[in-house]
Amino acid sequence: MLNENIVFHPHHVNKEERAAIKDQKPCILWFTGLSGSGKSTIANAVESVLHKRGKHTYLLDGDNIRMGLNKGLGFSDEDRIENIRRIGEVAKLFVDAGMIVLTAFISPFRNERDMVRSLVEKGEFIEVFIDTPLEVCEQRDPKGLYKKARQGEIQNFTGIDSPYEAPLKPEIAIKNDKISVEEVVRQIIDHLETKGYLYA
């Protein structure tokens, strides 16, 4: 619902000024991929490296969001769309705060990922496709959810009876089987350095 009595207030301190004292270019590292593909593991490992380098980061992932802000949302297409919409808005606020924000959600629909991309400025959205074959994710099955989905105990499970639309032109695509987590982290940090996100 639009409220015409709400007026946007410009801030005295802007995004560039906030980012400048952090020696970094704010951005969203948007991890997407199937359940069990490795999003959370890699996002955590990348955040650790950035943190050790003195960068100001924040990781948004499934547990902290679906247990709090998005408590009550399930896994219908409609709820997933709303889940990503809210996460996108939160990520945008972190970018405005000058941070490097990492997000680790399946985010199965191209439309919603593109919508988040459109919320921020060019270059501020880095789509990281964690491309792990379904068979490998299903074999890993760290939470036993694929087993439950195959047995019909969970409905609308991504890759089983709910779609996953792979990114068409992600900034970074990682084939996350037959590669070590350390090597993946190296590739992502290398991208950030080459593209000028880390000033020191």
Ligand SMILES: Nc1ncnc2c1ncn2[C@@H]1O[C@H](COP(=O)(O)OS(=O)(=O)O)[C@@H](OP(=O)(O)O)[C@H]1O
């Ligand atoms: N039906 C169904 N489909 C997919 N995933 C399910 C489902 N039910 C529960 N889970 C668990 O929830 C995690 C995915 O939540 P997300 O918020 O990332 O999903 S989405 O982006 O809204 O599609 C996902 O976590 P990850 O394994 O870390 O991806 C699962 O552990």
Ligand SMILES: Nc1ncnc2c1ncn2[C@@H]1O[C@H](COP(=O)(O)OP(=O)(O)O)[C@@H](O)[C@H]1O
């Ligand atoms: N490059 C990799 N090689 C081997 N195992 C991996 C790799 N990346 C992640 N894993 C493992 O895969 C499983 C799922 O990873 P997780 O980060 O929980 O995935 P997601 O967040 O996408 O559901 C975990 O047991 C993790 O240790």
